[in-house]
Amino acid sequence: MDDRGEPVPADGRMVLARRLAALLEEVRQLPGLGGFQRPLPAVDLRRAAVLGPVVTINVTQRRADALIVTPDKVSPLPLDFTAEDAYDRALAYVEVIEQHQSRLATLEEAAAAAQETVNARTYVAYQQATVAIVEAATTMEKVLTSTLEWLWEEIGQPVLDACGFKEPPGEGLPWPRLWWCPTGLLTMFPLHAAGRHGAAGQSALDRAVMSYTPSLRVLIDSRSWERSTVAGGMLHVALPKTSGQRDLPHAEREEKLLRTLFGANCTTLKGSAADRASVRRELAAHRNVHFSCHATSDPLRPTLGGALLSDGLLTTGEIAADHRHRDFAFLSACKTALGGLLLPDESMTLSAALHYTGYRHVIGTLWSVRDDVAADVAEDVYRDMWQDGVFRPDRAATALHGAIRRLRDASPHEPSHWMSFTHTGP
Numbered sequence: 134m135d136d137r138g139e140p141v142p143a144d145g146r147m148v149l150a151r152r153l154a155a156l157l158e159e160v161r162q163l164p165g166l167g168g169f170q171r172p173l174p175a176v177d178l179r180r181a182a183v184l185g186p187v188v189t190i191n192v193t194q195r196r197a198d199a200l201i202v203t204p205d206k207v208s209p210l211p212l213d214f215t216a217e218d219a220y221d222r223a224l225a226y227v228e229v230i231e232q233h234q235s236r237l238a239t240l241e242e243a244a245a246a247a248q249e250t251v252n253a254r255t256y257v258a259y260q261q262a263t264v265a266i267v268e269a270a271t272t273m274e275k276v277l278t279s280t281l282e283w284l285w286e287e288i289g290q291p292v293l294d295a296c297g298f299k300e301p302p303g304e305g306l307p308w309p310r311l312w313w314c315p316t317g318l319l320t321m322f323p324l325h326a327a328g329r330h331g332a333a334g335q336s337a338l339d340r341a342v343m344s345y346t347p348s349l350r351v352l353i354d355s356r357s358w359e360r361s362t363v364a365g366g367m368l369h370v371a372l373p374k375t376s377g378q379r380d381l382p383h384a385e386r387e388e389k390l391l392r393t394l395f396g397a398n399c400t401t402l403k404g405s406a407a408d409r410a411s412v413r414r415e416l417a418a419h420r421n422v423h424f425s426c427h428a429t430s431d432p433l434r435p436t437l438g439g440a441l442l443s444d445g446l447l448t449t450g451e452i453a454a455d456h457r458h459r460d461f462a463f464l465s466a467c468k469t470a471l472g473g474l475l476l477p478d479e480s481m482t483l484s485a486a487l488h489y490t491g492y493r494h495v496i497g498t499l500w501s502v503r504d505d506v507a508a509d510v511a512e513d514v515y516r517d518m519w520q521d522g523v524f525r526p527d528r529a530a531t532a533l534h535g536a537i538r539r540l541r542d543a544s545p546h547e548p549s550h551w552m553s554f555t556h557t558g559p
Contacts, residue, residue: 157169173350173353177353178349178350178353179202179203179204179205180204180353181346181349181350181352181353182203182204182312183204185309185310185312185341186201186202186203186296186311186312187201187202187311187314187346187349187352188200188201188202188311188312188313188314189202189314189315189316190212190288190316190319191316192214192216192316192317192318192319193215194215194216194217195215196211197211197212197214197219197287198210198212199212199288199291199295201292201295201296202349208295210291210292210295212287212288212291214287216317216318219317220318222280222283222322223321223322225276225280226276226277226280226322227321229269229273229276229277230273230277230500232273233266233270233272233273233549234500234501236262236265236269237269237379239265239266240259240263240265240266241379242262243258243261243262244259246258270549273549274546274547274548274549277548277549277552278330278548280322281326281327281328281329281330281336281548281552282328282329284322284323284324284326284327285327285329285335285336285337288319288324288327289324289327289328289336289337290327293311293337293340293341296309298311298340298341299340300334300340301334301339301340302340308342308531308534309341309342310341310343310530311341311342311343311344312343312344312346312352313325313343313344313345313346314345314346314347314348314352315345321499323499323552323553323555324337324343325343325555326338326537326551326552330541330545330546330548331545336541338534338537338538338541339538342530342531342534343534343556344530344555344558344559345484345485345556345557346488346558346559347488347557351489352559355488355493355558355559356559358458358491358493366398366399366400366419366420366421366524367391367394367395367398367399367400367419367421367422367524368399368402368412368415368416368418368423369388369391369400369401369402369403369423369425370407370412370422370423370425370426370442371385371387371401371403371407371425371426372403372404372407372425372427372441372442372443373385373403373404373425374404375426375427375443378427378441381425381426381427381504382504383425383504383505383507383508384425384426384504386508386512387423387425387465387507387508387511388401388425390508390511390512390515391515394515394516394519400415400418400419404443406443407426408442408443408444409442409444409445409446409447412442412447413447413451413452413455416452416455417455417457420459420460420461421459421460421461421462421524422459422461422462422463422492423462423463423465423511424440424462424463424465424467425465425504426441426442427440427441427467427501428440428441428464428467428483429446429483430486436448436449436450436453437450438483438486439451439452439483440467449483449486449487449489449490452487452490453489453490453491456490456491457491458491458493459491459492459493460492460493460494460526461492461493461495461496461526462487462492462494462495462496462497463511463514464484464487464495464496464497465504465507465508465510465511467483467497467498483497484497484555484557487557488557488558492558493526493559494526494527494529494556494558495556495557496514496529496533496554496555496556496557497557498553498554499553499555500553502550502553502554503550506540506550506551509536509540510533510537510554513532513536513539514529514532514533515532517531517532517535517536518532529556530556530558533554533555533556536554537551537552537554
């Protein structure tokens with residue numbers, strides 16, 4: 134299409150293609166840009182696995198294969214499922230989560246109506262909504278459990294066995310590290326939570342500390358990012374109440390935690406003060422950020438996802454406009470849209486989008502979680518990352534792994550409480 138939205142004739146497209154090729158060649162002549170928009174050779178990609186294997190999975194209509202990248206080689210591992218199998222699982226997984234969240238919203242509306250207007254009609258509506266949410270929660274936990282078992286049988290166990298992670302590390306030994314680099318529909322799945330969680334050692338969580346990366350190139354690049362030179366410590370963006378969204382009362386608890394740990398180095402923008410202009414200004418002055426608010430992601434246009442602030446959406450594209458390397462972002466109790474079934478290869482999680490904007494480590498969620506659970510995880514994670522009076526963002530993956538395992542051990546048959554949390558970064 135041209136600037137007017139009209140189709141470009143074939144000969145015109147050839148002219149544009151030649152112009153693009155000439156511009157790319159011109160860019161590649163600049164110092165340090167010789168590989169601009171060129172794929173990295175395998176020998177360079179293997180550098181991504183210097184701290185642990187990186188696993189990317191390719192799924193087609195006929196088969197699936199894991200590519201296990203280690204410092205000395207790339208090993209293919211055939212897997213026993215197809216794109217159709219993955220789609221069926223993804224559809225059931227997305228539908229049950231969205232149904233639960235829809236019924237939760239109905240329950241909250243019914244509760245508010247019953248408090249505002251006390252009569253038989255609002256009481257019956259509230260009771261019906263209560264029954265419906267219990268049924269939806271029971272169904273969701275069953276589907277999530279079966280999804281995690283399928284992921285374990287088809288991906289998790291074969292991959293971890295092939296990596297040599299066949300059992301939990303011995304007492305006192307360091308946890309091995311592994312990075313997932315999913316593609317297509319697999320970007321929607323919690324690969325890190327794959328497992329039969331009623332059986333000891335039969336889950337990915339019991340064998341390795343896992344992270345996600347959007348690509349091997351990004352993982353390599355993020356390890357070379359210098360520590361942020363921004364002087365500020367932690368920015369806390371807190372919206373306990375947001376129009377059209379459920380309340381987040383435990384945002385107050387997270388505020389107390391961050392103020393206790395960071396003291397004067399914590400800046401809080403809360404409620405109406407957390408507007409788009411103020412948050413953008415303070416993001417530029419802080420190396421770390423904790424969002425206690427709702428958020429959304431656009432799986433087809435990642436730059437249009439972002440945080441829901443007091444005066445509207447602050448998009449990841451706007452955050453990226455002030456591109457600089459920062460240390461850490463925590464997305465607490467965020468509402469991350471599930472989607473991408475139609476064009477899965479173009480989807481990207483909100484965590485990955487923020488990582489692209491320059492945040493070295495990002496902890497986020499695959500979908501909306503209870504804010505009390507998010508506050509529990511935040512407390513565990515920050516206290517683990519805060520050592521000897523110093524905040525250590527590079528402990529983010531290990532800290533989150535410990536927090537998730539503790540939650541899992543407390544409620545192994547309620548995976549919705551703990552499987553959603555992820556770490557993206559080196």
